Amino acid sequence: MRKVSYLPLWHLLLERGMTKSQMRIEAGLTxxxxxxxxxxxxxxxxxxxxxxxxxxxxxxDVVELVKTEE
Numbered sequence: 001m002r003k004v005s006y007l008p009l010w011h012l013l014l015e016r017g018m019t020k021s022q023m024r025i026e027a028g029l030t031x032x033x034x035x036x037x038x039x040x041x042x043x044x045x046x047x048x049x050x051x052x053x054x055x056x057x058x059x060x061d062v063v064e065l066v067k068t069e070e
Contacts, residue, residue, distance in 0.1 A: 004040065
């Protein structure tokens with residue numbers, strides 16, 4: 001089984017000197033969506049596209065699938 005990881009996004013934010021809160025505001029994400037991301041839970045494709053548009057990046061710069069031990 002695989003799960004969603006936002007590690008690429010967190011690395012991208014560090015590279016750009018941007019905080020998670022700044023990204024959330026620029027992408028127009030709700031605090032609930034952002035909380036789900038911090039918990040490693042899935043978010044909608046619309047939210048992912050908003051992040052990509054705000055950061056001018058691709059989906060693989062934001063999310064990756066990682067194998068789990070299940």
